[in-house]
Amino acid sequence: MRMLIVEDDQTLRETLAKKLKAEGFAVEEAADGREGKYYALEYPIDLAIIDLGLPEVSGIEIIREARAAGKTFPILILTARDRWQDKVDGLSAGADDYVVKPFHFEEINARLSALVRRTGGWASSVLSAGPVTLDMSRQELKVNDEGVELTSFEYKIIEYLMVRAGDVISKTELTERLYDQDFERDSNVIEVFIGRLRKKLDPDNSLKPIETLRGRGYRFALERNQAA
Amino acid sequence: MYSLNARLLISVSVLLLLFFGATIVVLDTAFRTAGEQAREDILDGHLMSLLAAAEVSDDGVLTLRRDLPEPRFSTLASGLYAAIRDDDNRVIYQSRSSLGMSIPEGTRGAPGREAFERLWLEDGTPLLSLTLAVQWEIAEGELRPFVFSVAENLDSFNAQIAGFRGQLFGWFAAVAAIMLVSISLLLRGLLRPLRQIETEIAEIEEGRRSSLSPELPNELAGVAGNLNLLIDSERARSERYRNTLGNLAHSLKTPLAAMRSLTNESGSQAETRLNEQIDRMDEIVRYQLRKPASSAAGNLLLAPVDLAAETGRLVDGLRKVYRDKAPGIEVSVDPGAAFRGDTGDFLEMAGNLLDNACKWCRGKVRLSVKPAGSGGMILSVADDGPGVLPEAREALLERGMRLDETTPGDGIGLAIVKDIAESYGGHLAIQESDLGGAQFTITVPPQRSKT
Numbered sequence: 001m002r003m004l005i006v007e008d009d010q011t012l013r014e015t016l017a018k019k020l021k022a023e024g025f026a027v028e029e030a031a032d033g034r035e036g037k038y039y040a041l042e043y044p045i046d047l048a049i050i051d052l053g054l055p056e057v058s059g060i061e062i063i064r065e066a067r068a069a070g071k072t073f074p075i076l077i078l079t080a081r082d083r084w085q086d087k088v089d090g091l092s093a094g095a096d097d098y099v100v101k102p103f104h105f106e107e108i109n110a111r112l113s114a115l116v117r118r119t120g121g122w123a124s125s126v127l128s129a130g131p132v133t134l135d136m137s138r139q140e141l142k143v144n145d146e147g148v149e150l151t152s153f154e155y156k157i158i159e160y161l162m163v164r165a166g167d168v169i170s171k172t173e174l175t176e177r178l179y180d181q182d183f184e185r186d187s188n189v190i191e192v193f194i195g196r197l198r199k200k201l202d203p204d205n206s207l208k209p210i211e212t213l214r215g216r217g218y219r220f221a222l223e224r225n226q227a228a
Numbered sequence: 229m230y231s232l233n234a235r236l237l238i239s240v241s242v243l244l245l246l247f248f249g250a251t252i253v254v255l256d257t258a259f260r261t262a263g264e265q266a267r268e269d270i271l272d273g274h275l276m277s278l279l280a281a282a283e284v285s286d287d288g289v290l291t292l293r294r295d296l297p298e299p300r301f302s303t304l305a306s307g308l309y310a311a312i313r314d315d316d317n318r319v320i321y322q323s324r325s326s327l328g329m330s331i332p333e334g335t336r337g338a339p340g341r342e343a344f345e346r347l348w349l350e351d352g353t354p355l356l357s358l359t360l361a362v363q364w365e366i367a368e369g370e371l372r373p374f375v376f377s378v379a380e381n382l383d384s385f386n387a388q389i390a391g392f393r394g395q396l397f398g399w400f401a402a403v404a405a406i407m408l409v410s411i412s413l414l415l416r417g418l419l420r421p422l423r424q425i426e427t428e429i430a431e432i433e434e435g436r437r438s439s440l441s442p443e444l445p446n447e448l449a450g451v452a453g454n455l456n457l458l459i460d461s462e463r464a465r466s467e468r469y470r471n472t473l474g475n476l477a478h479s480l481k482t483p484l485a486a487m488r489s490l491t492n493e494s495g496s497q498a499e500t501r502l503n504e505q506i507d508r509m510d511e512i513v514r515y516q517l518r519k520p521a522s523s524a525a526g527n528l529l530l531a532p533v534d535l536a537a538e539t540g541r542l543v544d545g546l547r548k549v550y551r552d553k554a555p556g557i558e559v560s561v562d563p564g565a566a567f568r569g570d571t572g573d574f575l576e577m578a579g580n581l582l583d584n585a586c587k588w589c590r591g592k593v594r595l596s597v598k599p600a601g602s603g604g605m606i607l608s609v610a611d612d613g614p615g616v617l618p619e620a621r622e623a624l625l626e627r628g629m630r631l632d633e634t635t636p637g638d639g640i641g642l643a644i645v646k647d648i649a650e651s652y653g654g655h656l657a658i659q660e661s662d663l664g665g666a667q668f669t670i671t672v673p674p675q676r677s678k679t
Contacts, residue, residue, distance in 0.1 A: 011486035019489070053478045080481035081474040082514060084542070084579030085572035091545030098549070102485035102510050114552060123552055 001116060001160060002026045002177045004048040006036030006062065007078065008055055016049070019105055020112075024156045026178060033057025040066040044176050045073050047115060049108070050095070052079045052086055060093045067094035074115035076108070113137060120163035122224075127162050130222035132201065132209055134162050141201075148200050153178070157193055158201075161210065161220040170217035194218060232422070233415055240411050248400045259392055264356075267385060268344055271358045274298060274378045275342070278310050282321075284364045288372045290320050301325050307381030309355075315373045334359030334377050347379065354382040421448050425455075432459065433568075470572065477517040484510055515640050532568045535597050535605070536561045542578055543595065550586045555611075557586070557593045564599035565606070567672060573648050580641040581609040581668045588613030592663050603674030610661035610668075621658040645670065 003025040007013040010031070017027045028043060030036035033054040040048060040062055048066075052059035063075055074097075077090040082100040090098060096118070097111050113125060113136045120127075127134040131144045139155055141148045150158065156178050161169060171190050194210060201209050211221040274296075283293045290312060300306035301323040309326035313319055317333060330350060334357045337343040347357045357379035363371040421444050431437040439459060440452040488506050491499040539561050547557065567574050578595070585593045589611035598606045616624060625646055645668075646656045654672035661667035 009482045009486055012482060012489055015486070015489040051482075053475075053482075078485075080478040080485070082477070082481075083474065083572055084575040086474075088538075088541050088545045088575055088579065091548055092541050096548055096551075101481040102488040102506055105489060118551060 001046040001156075002028065002044060003112075004028045004030065004036070004039050004043070004045045004050075006030040006033070006039075006048065006054060006059065007051040008032055008053075009051075016105075016108070019109075023109060024152055024159075033059065033062060037062045037065060040071065041069055044173070045071070046119070046177055047073055047112060048075045049112075050075055050077055052077055052090055053081065060089055063090065063093040063095050072119075074119055076111055076115060078103070110137065116159075117163055120165065120167075122163065127165070128225040129162065129165055129220065130207065130209070130225070132162070132207075132222055134159060143201055143207075150197075150200065154193055154197055154200070157190075158197055158220075161218060165220040165222065165224055168213055168217050168219045173217070233412070233419055236415055237408070237412055241408060244404050244407060248404055252396055252400060255396060256389075256393060260389055263385060263389065267356055267380065267382075268358070271344075271356060271378055271380055272342065274301075274308065274310065275358050275360055275376060278312070278376055278378060279360075279362070282312065282374075282376070284366055284372065284374075286366055288366050290314075290364075290374060292321060296323065305329075307384070308378070309380075310376075310378045313375040313377070317375075320374070331377070331379055332357070333375075334379075336361045336375055339363045339373070346382070354386065355379040356382050356385075421445050425452060429455075466570070470570075473517045477513055480513050480517075481510065484513075511640055515643065532566050533571050533574045535565055535567060535574070536563070538571060538574060539578060539595065539597060542575060542582060546579075546582055546586055553586070555586050555589050555591055555593050557582075557595065559595050561597040562599055564603075565597045566599065566603040566674065567605045567652075569652055573652070577645045577648050577670055578607060578609070580645045581607070581670070584641065584668075585609045585611035585613070585665075589665060594661075594663060600671050601674055605672045606669060607672075608667055608669040610663050611665040612661070612663040613665035615660060615665045616658050624658065625656065642668075 001024075003020055005013055005017055005020070005027060007016065007029075008031055013029055013031065017029050020027050025047070028039050028045070030039050033056040036050065036054065036059075037057050039045065040050075050059045050062055054062075059077060059079075063077070066073075066075070075095040077087075077095045077098045078101060079086050079090065079098060080101040087098050096115055099108055099111060117123075117125060117127060117136060125136045127136065133142045133145075134140070135142075136159065139159075141150055141155070141158060157174065160174065160177060174190050194212075198205075198210055201207065207222070209220060209222050211219045213219060277297055281292045281294055281296055282290055284290045295302065296310065298308065300308040301310055303325055304327060306325045308323075309329070309331050310321075310323040311319055311326065311331045312321040313333065322331065332347045332349070332355070334345055334347060335343050336359060339361045340363075341360070343359045345357055345359070347355045349355060357377060359375060359377040362374050362376060364374055366372050425440060425444070425448065428437060428440050432439070439456045442449070442452070444452050484506050488503065491502055491506075539559060543557055543559050547554075582593065582595055585595075590613060592612040594610045596606075596608055598608075600606045624642060642656070649656045649670045649672060652672045654670055657669045657671070659667045659669065
């Protein structure tokens, strides 16, 4: 998932970015409001963390403009002014949740994964479709209650597909969302990983959890077990 | 309390009374004096005709040669009387008009000197009497004294004076009434700008207007201008105060967040200790910099908060935040409720309480805003969570007041809510809710200007 962090404090931004990358996010960093607005409007962003007290363009304004431009990605606001007025302003402008500074990284992470699964319409952090269960908080995948060992990149792909179970996701989108900006895009890495995932999830080829739609992309095909 | 209008009308009435009173006295005196003078002149004429008609024989017997020319002397009880007395006060002659009456004897002055005076008949009728003592020369060197007197009934004269007075009072009363009415109309017109300012200030207090209108007379434009300046500067001041606190909080908390991000939660003992210190500093910053934005006195210049709209925004926001838990939040805002103050202060109180309720509830939260008396606000937030034990309630409200005794993350929100409520003259109470959990109630009394 491609994540945007807009935060003017360098130390905070960089350590946050580092930790989020370790969690498997592709991260774009913006140090001020103008840059943040540019990323929010022009880049394929899945998730944004926006500080409200920014130089140049305020966080609220970025959120408002992104929403006005039809961007629906979830937004988590960071605020040091923990007045309810600021929180309410941010939430009414279109943010989805808030975290007050100083925060524990675990808190941010928990909020983010909640926001991610909400985009796919999941109400719980355990996504379950047919015999496949993905626990986002533990980053565990089970098929028929048996754990499946995944590399972090494999996990990222299956998470992305499962969160948006039922949607067709193009190869370009997967590449864009899962790699950092400077990654070489033309490789066949995605095909390779999808192939490996199929083997791990469905060794006897009976489930067919990941469908390939020629020329369009991939789709997690199993029926969701819980209501959205 | 007094009004300029009443003051001016009272002063004008007193002045009118003094002025008209003096005028009435002067006019009355002048009229009476002139009237009396005229009467005396007429009486003098009658006395002369009496003298002219009198004839004294050589042996000293006085007779009237002819009837007096004035017919009223011959008509009984006509009101005009004449009498002549001799030296021994015996009546030698009395006019036919005074038959059967006893005309009182006037003071006898030096011979040749006329004496006017007021006398009364036996039945009390007032008379103006003129008495003249005369030394009549009968023969060479032989003089005989006589006293001539004429008198006129003053009843008609007095009636005339009374009539005049009646008219005088009537006219002056009418003039005074007209003057008072026109002055009060004039005052109403002149004081209209003042009343306009009063209305506009009331509107500012009720939040229907942001400053005084500039269409005022020159004399008041300065006052209105200064009032506007005062209102603006008070608003700017409280805005600046909030911004300063906000910026300070921001500039302190961002480094704290950076420090926190550099430590690992499950790190060494030193890192854990460092995190504790960060938490403490955070609590201190949060509590100290979340002081109420404005004092109760300044609130009169603030517009009332749109309770329905702000509550709606808050509830929408919290529904987003608690989307997974999805508590049923029941909201009712009575349109009679009013909170005149800072919107941020309202959101801070309602936000903290509602957030707590959403956090602790099992599935139901109820927020209601009702008026406290006429105006004012009773904000209560109830949930179906575990509730607060009665013995713990006091302690919960006290917590956060002394930071060094506080466990991080506990009760700071409530302490802030309590502080804000108290700065508006209100209070925070914890009760049991009929939903099963706790119910927090903030009561803020109506705020009025002292007019």
